Structure formats: C-alpha cells, structure tokens
Amino acid sequence: MEKLKIADKEFTSRLFIGTGKYSSNADMAKAIDASGSEMVTVALRRVDIRNENDDMLAAVDRDRCVLLPNTSGARDGEEAVRLARLTRAASGINWVKLEVTPDPYYLLPDGGETLKAAETLVNDGFVVLPYINADPILAKKLQDVGTATVMPLASPIGSNQGLTTRAAIEIIIEQATVPVVVDAGLGLPSHAAEAMEMGADAVLVNTAIATAGDPAAMAEAFKLATEAGRTAYLAGKAAISKTANASSPLTGFLRD
C-alpha cells in the first residue's frame, strides 16, 4: 500500500499508538508490537528521554518506531514550548505532538494557545503535530504556519465515544494539505475504520487499547481495522441508497 509521508519520514502503518494507562510496560510492549505501529507517542514528563534504560523507552522498538514526544499536561502554549525544547535538548528529537489542555477534566485542546505554540516551534525547527478540536478554520491556520499534520479529536481523550465530530472532520479532510490524523476518543476498531474510510490519513489510539481486556489482541484489532478503512477508501466506496437493491436479481425461471 502507498506510504504515508509526514515531514521527511515515511510510514507503512497508519496506526499511531500512545503509551499511557497500560498496567505494565510488558503489556505495553506486547501491544505496540501487535499494533504494527511505527509511531509511538510518549509524555515528555513521564519518561527520562535521555535515559536509554528508562523502562518505558525500553519497551518501544526504536528500530521500527518513531518516538513522538508529546506535551501532555501543558496548560498553555509557553509551557508546551518549554517542554518541547527541554526534550529536544536532552534527546535530539525534534518531532513533537503538541498538546495544550488548560482544562484537566475533559482535556480539550486550547486552539489559540496551540496555534501560537505551533508557530513558535515550527520557526524553531520542530516538526509539529498539533492535537486540536475538530475546527476546520483552525486546521487551515495550523497548516499555514507549517505544521506537519493536523490531529483533530474524535471525542474527548480517553472517552472511547468514537467519532462524535464526524461532520467537522469531513470538512477538515476535504480542505487539508497536510496529513489528517484523527486523535483521541476512538474507542473501537470500527471507529478507526470509519475515520480511515472518510479519508483520514492515520489514526492515533491509546486508551481503547491500553485499557482493553487483552491489550495486545485489541492492538491487533485496531491494526486490522485501520488497514481495512484505508483499503476501503482507496477501493472506492459503493453508493448508499434509500431503497433496496436486490443482490440477486432474477431471471425467474420458476415464475415464467
């Protein structure tokens, strides 16, 4: 299948994975492996990114996976910028998933602060992947300041509610000139498939896998569903109709 290109990197897998909420690093390692993911996001604050022996980092296969530090927990743009710079200084990684979430209850993103921080970070040489509300105007502004993707939310982080922002995400996809990664709230493989069928370039999933009964099995399910959705998008969807269309039209030998 054709590859997804973000900045200068190419990805075969269109399923991005988060690293929060796993019961153990061993479970996480198995799930990441089963997911086939090549992009793994990690909270800057939770790992010692300079330390190759950090347990969490050790669980990520760095040969296969790009490590995508995120600014989870940043409450405003300045804090996010500071976090990103600290991480780059320590690790040399200049990719950042930009998250600015002033409200600790729903963890919804602050569009204005995200835009300011994105501009600063882009100018500072970062490859910026911003987490945003499903706001088509904001998505355009972000791509205009040079972000590498836009990452609209499907529903609040960790809620597993699925694509509650379907209508807006359709518009974002239609208007985007950078890859659209649907992030947050995808709770089931069918949600991921639906986002991909709509034309999203990738999806990011964390809670739905990490808190499943069997995270590695669920990771595989999301892998299959993401591929299914992408394949269907490329295959050209059949038309929806209101009335029935017999699958088995007849010559009617009996009735004749």
Next chain:
Amino acid sequence: MEKLKIADKEFTSRLFIGTGKYSSNADMAKAIDASGSEMVTVALRRVDIRNENDDMLAAVDRDRCVLLPNTSGARDGEEAVRLARLTRAASGINWVKLEVTPDPYYLLPDGGETLKAAETLVNDGFVVLPYINADPILAKKLQDVGTATVMPLASPIGSNQGLTTRAAIEIIIEQATVPVVVDAGLGLPSHAAEAMEMGADAVLVNTAIATAGDPAAMAEAFKLATEAGRTAYLAGKAAISKTANASSPLTGFLRD
C-alpha cells in the same frame, strides 16, 4: 482464532459473500478470493446448479467455499420451499439461505412466511439459514424450530446504510443459541467491524463489495474489518466514559 460452527461445518472466516451485481464473473472470482470467505451464497434461480461448467459456479473455489443456495425472489414460503427442494434434487446441496420477500421494492423479509418455510425445510432435512427482520421474538422462534443460524438484516438489502437495527440486533445476539449472522445493508468495512464487535458470529456482504470501485480491494477490506471486529470482541472492549481520561497522566516534573 476459534472457529465458527454452523450445523456440522466449521469456518475460519466469518465473512460470508454474495454473488449478485458483479460486473463480470472474473471480478467476482477475484473478490471472493480476496475476501477469504468460505461461504458463498448464490441465487438458485440464477445458476444452473447442476452444471459444473456454469460460469458463475466456476468462479467459486469449491474446495474452500461452501456453496449456500438462497431462495432470493421467493414471494412466499411455499415458493421458497419449492425452490429449495428443486435445488437439492439437482445438486445434492441441503443447505439453504431462506429468503422470502413479497415486496420487490425494499425486499424486506416476511417473518411469518419465513417461519413456516423454515419449519417445513428443517423437517425435510435442510440446514436452514433464514434472512429476517431484526426481530428478537422471531429469531427465538426460528432457533426453536431448528434453524442453523438467524440472519437479521442491518438495513434493506443493497442499501449500504449500515447498522440501522443496532438496538434490536443487540438483543438478538444476547438471546441467541445459534450463530447470529448480520445480513444485508452493511455498506462499509466499519459496519461489519461494528457488527462483530457487538458479538455477531459472522456477517454477509454483497452489494458493498460487488459495486465498489475495486471489488477485490473492497473484499479484502471487509475481510480485515471482520477479523478486527471479532478480535476486538474477544479482547474485551474498553469502557466508554463521558469525561476525558488522560492517556498520559503525569508526574509533573516541570510544575513541581
């Protein structure tokens, strides 16, 4: 993965395929192959089931696939029974997908006639897989007269509208003692995944594949999605919540 058992046969694939509406038998053969399906339904009236050289039958790999004759086009129970018997006499096949559709516009099934015909055919030694409205009471009656599955519709045949009968299918699945195969109206791989996540035992797809831009690619997409949904069901779904749950809880080294 654990196999699906219907009557005395076991299936690895949980995606059943129809044979109507393809542009050519060659396209159909490629799509069936890509789908990985082991159960292919065919309208009794459209093929000469005695003729191994019939073009359509030649397109089905009989080593891998069970051929499931259907009574498509039957307007009442008697006609369906007659069709099934003629086919068995000619072919030796005693499996039948029972379809009774008096209304040619929406092709919705007639529950009463279906129940009568099912009882007759079961008593006559057939393995009966009835196509029905998503009616939990009718589903119970059918399993009580000995049908091998129940096949509730997702939406009108060929409409590609997806799971418009979600609430009723949940109840059918909860109460069923025979495999539940969601049939008709599944228009996208995400719809198939959703049905499987809900606990359906299999899905049957025709129009969404046959009329896709690239039927073989779409068949593969449905294959992946069906596996994704089944895998997710077995993995144990994560809980849905109204509020956010941070995927990346923090120790907050910066703020401390």
Next chain:
Amino acid sequence: MEKLKIADKEFTSRLFIGTGKYSSNADMAKAIDASGSEMVTVALRRVDIRNENDDMLAAVDRDRCVLLPNTSGARDGEEAVRLARLTRAASGINWVKLEVTPDPYYLLPDGGETLKAAETLVNDGFVVLPYINADPILAKKLQDVGTATVMPLASPIGSNQGLTTRAAIEIIIEQATVPVVVDAGLGLPSHAAEAMEMGADAVLVNTAIATAGDPAAMAEAFKLATEAGRTAYLAGKAAISKTANASSPLTGFLRD
C-alpha cells in the same frame, strides 16, 4: 389543524397516553390533563373496567378521552383475544390496543401471534390497534386484515431510547394506508417531534411522562412537541445540505 381519524372517531390531539407507572392517580390525572390527549390506554388487567368508581378510571376525563383498553401482559394471541372479549363484555368498549409479548424482559411484540389475534378480533367486530415491531411487511399484513392503525415501536417499552427503528418506520409510513402511531420507547419530546416530522400520524407515550420529575410538565412538553412535529411535517421541511448556505447573503457595502 386537520383531525386524525381512526375508525369512526376523530382526534384533535395526536398524543396518546398510557397509564402505567405513575406514583399516584392524582399525578396521572394532572398529566393526562396537561397532555391534552384524547386517547388514553389502560391495562385491562389493572382496572375494573365495569366499575366507574375505580380510582384509575376516575382519573380519566371520559368526556374528552377515548379509553383504549390494552392487552398488556398477554403472552400469546389467544390470551389477548380472551382479554379483549372479557373487557368488551364488561364495559361495552370494542376498541383494543393489541399487545402480545411473550418475553417479559424486553416486552417485544410477537408478530405472528399479533397477526392471528388481530384477524380474529377484527372479524369479531373490534377496532384493533396493534403494537408491533417496526416491520413493514407485518404492518402491511395487519392493515390488510383490517386493523385500524399500526403501532410500530421506537425502541423497547419503557426504555426511553427514542427512535432506534427510524429506517424501518420511514418505510412503514411510506406504505401505510391506515394511521401509523409510533409507540414505545419515545423518551423525550424531541423524539416525539421527530416521529411526527417523519410523517407519523400520532405517538403514544407513557414511561417518559410518568417517570419524569414533574409528570404534568413533561406531559405538556410532549403535547407541544407532538404539535411541533405535525406542524413541521405539514409546513414542508427545508432541504438538508452538506455545505453551508449563508443565512445572510450580502451586498457587501463595506467591501465595495
């Protein structure tokens, strides 16, 4: 507004009301009054329909409201027929809301038994209003045996889930030659409005009113919503579009 005619009776209100689950008969009387309903259904088994002093019956304004006995609790057609006849003998009322529900858990209707009982009761001179699954083929058969309405369910009785059977009810409305009354599961006034906007002739509501915080206020809300939906249906709905259409197109005096 044009009246609704069922058999030989005309109704100004298109909101039918049930009488179960109220905390008190006084509450019920207030709610029925606020609803403006002219059709009140009552379980045959719960009231002594011969006794004008029965507390529940006393709560219904018989000058305004038609009393519609229902066969709630009947597990098969014969039991329903017996109940209807007993009631007619005692009360002289020959209208009956036919309910046949073998399953005590979801109380879903049994289509086959309902059809048999309906035919018997119609031939016996009853005005029959059958409660059914949202099954278009069954709805046609019932009107063909002479029922005065069909009453498809929106979702399981008392579940307040709203119109989970939207797609099938649209087809029933399109094909019906008798009034279509959407029954069971309407949980909010917006659900009732939606059913009426789709072209339903009336709605029946019980649990959503009886178990509301303030039943009389909720009854009034359903009254308004039912009228809103009917008015909108007659007014001719505006078209849905995918893209925006400026409500305020401009001559643009500033930009000129």
Next chain:
Amino acid sequence: MEKLKIADKEFTSRLFIGTGKYSSNADMAKAIDASGSEMVTVALRRVDIRNENDDMLAAVDRDRCVLLPNTSGARDGEEAVRLARLTRAASGINWVKLEVTPDPYYLLPDGGETLKAAETLVNDGFVVLPYINADPILAKKLQDVGTATVMPLASPIGSNQGLTTRAAIEIIIEQATVPVVVDAGLGLPSHAAEAMEMGADAVLVNTAIATAGDPAAMAEAFKLATEAGRTAYLAGKAAISKTANASSPLTGFLRD
C-alpha cells in the same frame, strides 16, 4: 415560565430568528410573528439600519423584538469590529451578534479572530453574542472576556443537519456561566427541542424556517418545539434504560 436574561434584557421566548433567505419581506414578517420571537438578527450589510422605512426593518415588530445586528460576511476580527461600530453610530444599537467567517464555503467561524474582536467590542461597551464552533475552551475564554452569551454551532450555517456537535455542546452547557444559544444548522423542530432538552438557554434558527414550504407554519413549529424542549428540561427527564420496563405492570387476574 422563567425568563431568559441576557445582559440587561429579559426574554420570554427562547427562539431567536434570522432574517436571511426569505422569498419576501411579507413572508418574513408572518414567520417572525408566528415564531413569537423577541430577538431578531439582521445582517448589518443588508439593511439601512438608520432608515426606519427600510422594508426589512419595517417587517420586524420593534415593540416586541430586540433587533440584533450581526457581522455576517466579516472575514476577520477587524472587519467585524468596524462593522459593529458603524452600525452603532448609525442606529444607537450596541448589541452585536459577532460572526467572523473567513471561509465562504462552509461559513465556519474563526475562533481566534472572534475572541480578539469580542474583547475589543466588550471593552468598547458592546453587548457581544459570539457565533462559535462548538469549542468548550473557546467558550470559556469568551465568557471570561465578558461576552453576554456563547453561540456554538450545531452544524454548518444553512445546512439543516441538526446537532452534529452534540457531545461538545453538552460540555459547553455544563461549564457555561453565560447563556448558551445553539446557533446554525438546526434544521427541524426536533433539533431545537433536543438542544433545549440538553439545557441550552435558547436557539437561533433561520434557514430551516425561511426555506420551508410554509415559513410561518414552520416558525410556529419551532416555537412549540423550543418551548417543549425547555419545559422538558425543567420537568426532569426520565431515565434511559437498556431493557424494557412494562408501562402496564399487572396483577394478572386472568392468569391467577
């Protein structure tokens, strides 16, 4: 019913009306009258707000209705501010519905520009009612700079798609300290009722009424539905359940 208070004005009606897209001013006058609305928004660019004889203004009953100028067509915050000031200078009206829509295709609002303009206008003595994406963080920022309401969109202006932003609007309502007016995209009375049932303080409707077959009748339908939704919200909604709850529990005299 309790009144809605915005800034220093009180409203009995919770249905706000737009003035675009009517076939004639006569049709508009009838629809506004039937709607019972006390708040009518008008595009600054379309009317000569100084001219009492302007046909459109003459169609609005100024004794009953507050005239709410809007900045429809403004592509950035500065343009919106300029428009608002011009109008106030000419008319003395210091209320403004703030709309900033850079994209002429979907007319989606620009959150950043809206926030800047809102702050300027509030500081300049305006009563500001901003039209926004369903973005809870932005809604909080706007109320923090002193807007009199927030007006999140249900779906793109004029699309009649209804509440596609349900999940986000629920959060906005939960967190708001100013009235929440659901604006744009409400296509049917049931959509308005649903918004009000969720706890919105008011709704604004234009296209669905102006382009209905009979605008005055549709206006009345929205009036009823808005009242229905508000009444239901205050009455306390009944609980939703998965299983059935018999409306007519029985003592079962026949079976005993």
